[in-house]
Amino acid sequence: MNILCLTGTNPYSFERLVSSVDVVLGPKYNVSIQLGNTNYKPNFAKSFVFCSRDEMLHLIKSSDIIITQGGFGSISDALSLGKKIIAVPRLMKLNECQDNQTEIVNYYAKKQYLVSCYDVTKLEEIILDLLNDKIVLLPFVPESEIKISDIISNYIKSFN
């Protein structure tokens, strides 16, 4: 099973997530970790710092489970490719970010688009529950049928 762990482009380190994914999941599964600005060198999992967007989409496509920080970009990419997502929000009190990541993670978790995880020691348990369909996720449904790009396009037309 392929697991991909994402920490995005956030300038803060996210060692809590990366070390747990490496130590607990690294020896058992085929794990790749995108480290970003995290100061931890994995011992078991494969890792890289950043990659291009095309490479990222390709990696997500070829993974079975995505374990990601609570960043909107990473989550949106994984959702749009219909992947099973476990989102671990960075926490301000642990100096893992400057922006609130819990809001979007809780919101999407409530809608069952992803599983939220605040305790990284539970990651493997959640993965097994996902594989056994003990946790069921629903396909992502956009909040509006109108595309932002169309709203902008119409706005521009309105005064041309």
Add this chain to the structure above:
Amino acid sequence: MSNYIIAISSAGGHLFELMKSIPNNIEDRVVYITFKNNLTKETLLNKKHFFVIDPHISKIKYLINSLQSLFYFIKIRPKMIISTGAGIAIPMILFGNLFNSKIIFIETGARTNSNSKTAEFIYKYCDLFIVQNKSQLNRFPNSKLGSL
């Protein structure tokens, strides 16, 4: 005033949202402005772009960002400024408001129960304000709801 449009945001998720919001038919008139790192350099390789510094929470960096923004504003004289935030875009939006560029702001989809500080601050300067979650519609009464 030129026919150009400035699209400005910080890197990462904000830039992802911004690029997905730009309609294809205006792409050739868009100049992207964000901050510089290896990823943004690669992402914007084939698009017109400039870099300014990320003010983050530093007042001195806001001052430098403002000077850079003013420089590019005068250079480009945009008809319109489109942004997804964050703080990096505030000086450019204020210059745009002062010199009659149309301002479009898209509040990040990462916000569901609260408003971003940038959105609260620049809401009154916007000609078009777009949100991505229904829960944001009452907090920004003149906004439109859209998806990426």
